[in-house]
Amino acid sequence: MHKDKDAALVNECLSGDRRAMSQLVSQYQRPVFNAAYRILGNMDDAADATQTVFLKVFEHIADYDQKHKFFSWVYRIAINESLNQVKKRRSQEPLDDGQASPWQGPAEALDTKRLCNRVQAALMLLNDDYRTVVVLKHISGCSYQQIGEILQLPEKTVKSRLYSARQLLKKKLQNEEAENKGADRHE
Amino acid sequence: MNEQNHKTRAPVDQRILQLLNSSVDGEINVVDQEELDHFLATSQSVRDLNDELRAVTRVLDELPEIAPPKYLQDTIERQVRLPAQSKGAGEKPGYLGNWLSANWLRTGFALAAGVVLTVGVYEMGSGPIPAGDRSSMSGTIASNGGLLQQGELLDRIFLESEVLIGQVELRTTKDLFTIDVQLESDGPSEVVINFAGRGLEFDSADSQQGTVDAVSVVDGSIHLASNGEQHYVLNLRRVPGANYPESLELEFFANSQLIQQNELSTLQ
Numbered sequence: 001m002h003k004d005k006d007a008a009l010v011n012e013c014l015s016g017d018r019r020a021m022s023q024l025v026s027q028y029q030r031p032v033f034n035a036a037y038r039i040l041g042n043m044d045d046a047a048d049a050t051q052t053v054f055l056k057v058f059e060h061i062a063d064y065d066q067k068h069k070f071f072s073w074v075y076r077i078a079i080n081e082s083l084n085q086v087k088k089r090r091s092q093e094p095l096d097d098g099q100a101s102p103w104q105g106p107a108e109a110l111d112t113k114r115l116c117n118r119v120q121a122a123l124m125l126l127n128d129d130y131r132t133v134v135v136l137k138h139i140s141g142c143s144y145q146q147i148g149e150i151l152q153l154p155e156k157t158v159k160s161r162l163y164s165a166r167q168l169l170k171k172k173l174q175n176e177e178a179e180n181k182g183a184d185r186h187e
Numbered sequence: 188m189n190e191q192n193h194k195t196r197a198p199v200d201q202r203i204l205q206l207l208n209s210s211v212d213g214e215i216n217v218v219d220q221e222e223l224d225h226f227l228a229t230s231q232s233v234r235d236l237n238d239e240l241r242a243v244t245r246v247l248d249e250l251p252e253i254a255p256p257k258y259l260q261d262t263i264e265r266q267v268r269l270p271a272q273s274k275g276a277g278e279k280p281g282y283l284g285n286w287l288s289a290n291w292l293r294t295g296f297a298l299a300a301g302v303v304l305t306v307g308v309y310e311m312g313s314g315p316i317p318a319g320d321r322s323s324m325s326g327t328i329a330s331n332g333g334l335l336q337q338g339e340l341l342d343r344i345f346l347e348s349e350v351l352i353g354q355v356e357l358r359t360t361k362d363l364f365t366i367d368v369q370l371e372s373d374g375p376s377e378v379v380i381n382f383a384g385r386g387l388e389f390d391s392a393d394s395q396q397g398t399v400d401a402v403s404v405v406d407g408s409i410h411l412a413s414n415g416e417q418h419y420v421l422n423l424r425r426v427p428g429a430n431y432p433e434s435l436e437l438e439f440f441a442n443s444q445l446i447q448q449n450e451l452s453t454l455q
Binding site: 013014016017018021022025026029030033034037038043044046047050051054055058059061062112115116119120134137138139143144159162163166169170173 | 204205208209212214239240242243244246247248250251252253254255256259260262263264266267268269270339340
């Protein structure tokens with residue numbers, strides 16, 4: 001998120017400099033891919049979304065308003081593209097897991113991969129608005145202000161959505177934990 | 188609030204929730220932090236809520252970063268056309284640029300693809316197939332647009348020589364391996380895909396773009412002769428009971444010269 005450097009690279013892209021384009025792709029493909037993955041919950045879909053995001057970015061780069069941060073613009077396109085794909089492909093795979101929830105038991109006993117799958121599965125159960133703010137905050141590391149810029153929402157709304165999203169996420173994980181415990185007792 | 192009186196959690200008001208969330212997110216000012224510290228010092232409910240909130244945020248923050256597929260950057264860069272380049276007078280859109288739209292439309296095409304035409308002669312386009320090859324071929328060939336690449340992407344290779352550029356993708360669904368070949372050559376080119384001894388059999392082929400002069404399957408190798416811009420999809424099917432293959436070998440020829448050799452990994 002280097003505003004001046006990004007602005008210079010954008011200008012070079014506008015002059016047709018493919019090395020500048022390559023640098024911007026290199027800089028942002030990973031965060032865009034990760035945000036897309038956490039929203040879509042699928043690697044192939046995230047890769048497709050990431051490709052489309054950058055093609056749109058460079059197709060419309062002449063329209064980019066340099067008063068705004070480049071990363072905010074890229075993220076906005078990434079979020080919109082990811083959500084478009086979610087709407088198109090509502091097929092979410094429930095992730096099978098029977099491990100303890102994150103706040104129960106020693107951390108070292110947890111199977112990290114399964115835990116991540118459970119959290120990802122819980123994320124996928126949130127509605128798009130909630131999932132988006134959680135991803136921008138916790139995956140992309142954006143501040144309230146940056147999330148507001150990306151989603152074009154007042155900071156107050158960002159905070160409110162984030163609080164609610166985390167509450168829901170906590171409940172979903174706790175409910176799952178209770179179900180697992182119940183299943184264990186019946187075995 | 189006296190924590191001794193809170194064996195069950197007392198309701199926590201919105202102000203405290205706001206302070207807790209701002210604190211967890213590192214976006215709290217000094218005055219608000221002092222206010223929150225007071226609540227934390229005097230209320231077990233607030234402390235419990237704080238612990239739970241921090242547990243959730245910790246789990247989210249610790250979700251691992253996922254590495255994008257290795258091919259992604261290269262694929263993006265190949266497809267991007269910068270505005271200054273697009274303004275070039277009479278500039279040809281470019282084969283790989285065109286592939287983008289195919290990629291976008293992949294899902295739609297896959298849904299639309301209904302009927303695979305089975306024909307007895309394994310020929311695409313106008314060129315003849317060597318007579319000696321015909322006896323050894325088996326499988327089906329679809330009309331243009333009948334088959335499209337689907338399934339999990341296993342591997343991808345790129346060609347970037349002066350006379351031959353393009354990419355080959357390998358995907359799999361169930362017992363089928365789909366090889367998506369997109370090439371642009373300045374002259375006659377040939378791709379040889381060796382699947383001998385890998386527990387695979389030729390299933391079908393389809394030309395998506397341009398014409399393929401000849402497809403032949405000989406002794407566990409598919410030979411595709413072409414010229415110019417090409418896009419074709421080949422399917423190999425696992426022989427029931429055979430071991431899972433590890434790779435396919437590919438050779439690319441242009442103007443009868445070997446340009447590149449690659450392996451496509453079939454491992455998931």
